[in-house]
Amino acid sequence: MKKTNVEILYEWLDNTAGIIQQHVNEPYLDSLIYTMEILFEKHVPEDLEEILSQKLRSNLTEVDITSYKTEEIRKGIQLAVLKGMKDSTQQQHLMTPETVALLVGYLAEKLTADKEEVRLFDPASGTGNLITTVMEHLKQKNLIAFAGEVDPTLIQLAVLNANLQQKSIEFFHQDSLRPFLLDPVDLIIADLPVGYYPDDVQADTYELKAENGNSYAHHLFIEQAMNYTKPGGYLIFVVPDFIFNSDQSDKLHAYLQEYAHITGVIRLPESAFKSEKNIKSILVLQKKGQNTRSPKQPLLAQMPSFKNTTGMSDILKQMNDWFVTYQKEMKGNE
The missing domain is CATH 1.10.150.470 (DNA polymerase; domain 1)
Structure with a gap:
């Protein structure tokens, strides 16, 4: 062959x-x-x-x-x-699975379809695979992309990855939970790093900090991303499945209710992950703005196995239909 x-x-x-x-x-x-x-x-x-x-x-x-x-x-x-x-034995050296990255790209394209210009940001970009996949999906000629990554090996891979693909991305080599020199963007995507954030002093500046002990990095990333999103902008996160029923989830619920509309939750198939505790979902948020409101019916979906082509085409048809309704609803709000 x-x-x-x-x-x-x-x-x-x-x-x-x-x-x-x-x-x-x-x-x-x-x-x-x-x-x-x-x-x-x-x-x-x-x-x-x-x-x-x-x-x-x-x-x-x-x-x-x-x-x-x-x-x-x-x-x-x-x-x-x-x-x-x-x-490599390092936990942070993991990559967003290809099918998950493509799904994030699909959602990003749908949510920004009516925009002529898109400012895009991935605050946890790793090797740049997720952000370059999403950029491939977005149709705008005017696409301005930014990415943050603290790990020196991963950011070098990401910069070269973008260069070889001839994609223009401005990279920040820093701890992404510290302030960025960045104006708010239209769309944030991230495969959230899961675990505890070791810098308690920096965590203390966040609403979603833990009352006692270390704070969850994945919670702080959501708040940080919200800080850099324009009102009415969207955020697409790959999140651990347990995010809504962990010991600090009450605080996260209250925070999201105050600042965001939950646009959708898509549970990824268990077959895509090694074990039950590694299962992830995609959480889609819209930052509240003057003319924004929650969708009448959020996009809730359970993805079938990615190998199940019939199941996949059925669910994508349902998602396409949902977006048609949602876009009409949002136009009505303007």
Whole structure:
């Protein structure tokens, strides 16, 4: 069988990262960063040992990145990153599953369909896979994108990922729960980091801080995202399934009732996750504004297994119908 472009690119990235690893004894993800830099610059740095330099120059002649579609580049990189993450023990080195990212992209496209310009922000961007997937779905010519990430390895991967896909994203390398130099945006997307936030002093500046002990990072991220959303703007979060019945959920409920409309909750299929405690949902919010109100009926859906094509097409038809009604409702509010 003929190999797809995604497979060819993945194998090239994997092979080149492997060559670098043999010579410099770096972790796979760091070698992958180096590989992506060489691919983007189309140039091998001068300061490498001769044998490595020759091998890399030879490899570089075997690939023409300009002949690939954006989606092929994204998926090829995604496969190489996933391989690197299998070897990495760090919990934050996890990637949003492909089907979940595509679903977030679908929702983002529907919610911004009537806008000529969209300002987009992902405050927990990881390797940039989610934000670049969403950007691929948005039809606006005027799309301005921002992303925040604290982990130095992940942000390097994200910047190169965006560059190779020729997507313009302004990155902030910082703790995303500290203030950003950023004007409010129309749309925020995030696969929320789950767990406790270690900086109690910074957490203390949030309404959703814990009364005692450490605060939940995933709660603080929701509040932080709300701070950077325009009134009437939308937020799409991939959230842990237990978010609405954990020990601090009363506070979260009260906060959301005050500042947001719950536009939708989509429960992802259990088959997409390793164990029950890892199951996630997609939470869609609209920040309250002068002319906003809650939908008469929020979008509530239980996704079937992503392998169940009939079930998937049924649920997408229901979601499309829901959006038609919702958009008419929202126009009536203006």
